[in-house]
Amino acid sequence: MDTIILADYLSTRLDRSRGEPMYRQVLEHMQQAILSGELPPGMKLPSSRTLALDLGIARNTVLHVYDQLTAEGYVTTTTGSGTYVADTAPREAAITRAEPDTPRKPCMISRRGERLVGHAGVSPKQWGAFMPGVPDVAEFPARTWSRLQARLWKKPNPELLTYAPGGGYRPLRRALADYLRVARSVKCAPDQIIVTTGIHQSIDLSVRLLTDVGDRAWVEDPCYWGARSVLEASGLTLAPIPVDDEGLNPSARDMEKPPRVALVTPSHQYPLGMVMSLARRRALLEFARQHSVWIIEDDYDSEFRYGSRPLSSLQGLDDAGQVIYVGSLGKMLYPGLRMGYMVVPEHLVETFRVGVAELYREGQLMQQAILTEFILDGHLTSHVRRMRGLYGERREILINAIRARFGDTLAVRGDEAGLHFVLELPGEADDRAVTAQALGAGVVTRPLVNYYMKEADARRGLMLGYACVPNEQIAPNFSKLAEVIERELTAPKQRIRQQA
Numbered sequence: 266m267d268t269i270i271l272a273d274y275l276s277t278r279l280d281r282s283r284g285e286p287m288y289r290q291v292l293e294h295m296q297q298a299i300l301s302g303e304l305p306p307g308m309k310l311p312s313s314r315t316l317a318l319d320l321g322i323a324r325n326t327v328l329h330v331y332d333q334l335t336a337e338g339y340v341t342t343t344t345g346s347g348t349y350v351a352d353t354a355p356r357e358a359a360i361t362r363a364e365p366d367t368p369r370k371p372c373m374i375s376r377r378g379e380r381l382v383g384h385a386g387v388s389p390k391q392w393g394a395f396m397p398g399v400p401d402v403a404e405f406p407a408r409t410w411s412r413l414q415a416r417l418w419k420k421p422n423p424e425l426l427t428y429a430p431g432g433g434y435r436p437l438r439r440a441l442a443d444y445l446r447v448a449r450s451v452k453c454a455p456d457q458i459i460v461t462t463g464i465h466q467s468i469d470l471s472v473r474l475l476t477d478v479g480d481r482a483w484v485e486d487p488c489y490w491g492a493r494s495v496l497e498a499s500g501l502t503l504a505p506i507p508v509d510d511e512g513l514n515p516s517a518r519d520m521e522k523p524p525r526v527a528l529v530t531p532s533h534q535y536p537l538g539m540v541m542s543l544a545r546r547r548a549l550l551e552f553a554r555q556h557s558v559w560i561i562e563d564d565y566d567s568e569f570r571y572g573s574r575p576l577s578s579l580q581g582l583d584d585a586g587q588v589i590y591v592g593s594l595g596k597m598l599y600p601g602l603r604m605g606y607m608v609v610p611e612h613l614v615e616t617f618r619v620g621v622a623e624l625y626r627e628g629q630l631m632q633q634a635i636l637t638e639f640i641l642d643g644h645l646t647s648h649v650r651r652m653r654g655l656y657g658e659r660r661e662i663l664i665n666a667i668r669a670r671f672g673d674t675l676a677v678r679g680d681e682a683g684l685h686f687v688l689e690l691p692g693e694a695d696d697r698a699v700t701a702q703a704l705g706a707g708v709v710t711r712p713l714v715n716y717y718m719k720e721a722d723a724r725r726g727l728m729l730g731y732a733c734v735p736n737e738q739i740a741p742n743f744s745k746l747a748e749v750i751e752r753e754l755t756a757p758k759q760r761i762r763q764q765a
């Protein structure tokens with residue numbers, strides 16, 4: 266292509282009626298022509314004056330295009346000599362020669378990426394009856410928050426607008442340490458607190474710093490799919506351990522192969538809701554001490570208990586410095602806040618402070634400062650107290666609706682705490698099919714079977730979140746769900762299974 270044809274080439278492609286600036290259009294067409302070889306390496310480009318005249322556009326536009334092409338390496342400019350198309354073809358060494366008819370191997374996602382996406386549990390719907398695990402965000406004291414936010418943004422301290430090295434905003438770490446010592450009997454000094462974007466990140470950081478790819482991890486079976494995904498994506502080999510009414514219940518065979526890490530929910534087993542007994546807690550701590558096992562204690566929703574006081578944290582019983590305690594503000598405030606905390610043993614403080622900054626380049630100090638004021642002014646405690654009352658009422662309304670419809674034929678499990686409980690279905694029922702049909706009727710629930718790694722051992726049931734459903738909407742929504750359940754329970758077994 267010579268210089269005259271370049272002008273022809275461009276003028277057939279430029280669209281002067283389009284809103285897109287001439288500069289962008291000329292630039293993009295020239296880039297494409299260079300990449301495709303239509304403008305070959307070494308070819309001299311016409312002067313900016315000539316090309317501008319031929320195209321009937323401003324010379325400055327062409328000058329800008331040439332400057333941008335030079336900056337991006339498409340052309341080289343030598344003073345006095347002109348502008349030439351650069352040689353941008355990949356070097357020989359970068360290309361291995363394949364036989365002409367060897368089929369091209371497509372770029373693939375990794376096996377762990379495939380597993381992650383294949384087992385994903387996240388629901389596209391995150392709100393409404395009976396979405397489990399979601400607090401009533403409509404009740405969040407937005408006015409108070411925005412007042413505190415406005416005050417801090419009025420004259421922002423520059424240090425709050427930078428990255429957050431060192432595990433988070435120091436006053437927040439102090440406030441959280443005070444709160445956790447009193448509310449959860451966690452043994453901690455402010456230095457041991459690391460602020461994160463939530464439990465997912467806390468688990469991710471812990472396993473990256475404390476385990477190696479291929480290490481064994483114990484997980485409760487059933488367990489929270491999100492935590493399972495984080496562990497698997499870190500390259501750990503998961504060993505599902507059954508739970509009974511006292512919590513994690515490893516067999517003698519399980520104990521023959523001690524893991525590197527065990528992830529547990531002792532205060533409120535997720536999803537079944539039992540509390541790990543003191544005897545099991547002590548046994549787990551002793552086993553961990555003898556076999557150098559890290560324990561991650563996920564204390565995701567223990568603020569919401571509706572009767573007895575909760576048992577203290579497992580971390581509070583640990584004398585060997587092997588428990589990493591992780592918690593979240595997502596359930597207390599709102600999930601989209603993405604804020605959580607971890608308490609690490611004293612000897613790991615420096616490792617975690619460096620790790621969190623190195624891996625995630627933490628920030629959000631301004632949000633952390635707002636939260637600190639919110640806690641110190643007493644708003645967190647009063648909001649949690651108010652929500653505990655509200656969720657307690659909703660829990661009762663839902664249980665009454667269940668009893669009114671099904672009497673004692675379907676058991677409710679794990680209703681003493683949290684934002685959800687499990688409505689058990691008979692072993693032969695298909696909870697996945699019930700869930701799919703309920704969604705068709707506009708009701709969200711989750712099948713219990715999905716939380717198990719060993720599906721053959723799975724109990725069948727529905728996870729029902731009541732916290733985010735206004736009182737008056739609970740009974741009508743449950744009525745829709747009950748119709749689906751009744752249809753499934755009275756259907757012949759073959760029909761139930763066909764729909765799986």
Ligand SMILES: Cc1ncc(COP(=O)(O)O)c(C=O)c1O
Pocket residue numbers: 398462463464465466489491492530535563565592593594595600604605
């Ligand atoms: C047991 C459990 N752990 C952790 C989380 C997620 O916590 P975060 O939002 O802080 O990552 C959930 C969310 O529902 C959960 O159920």
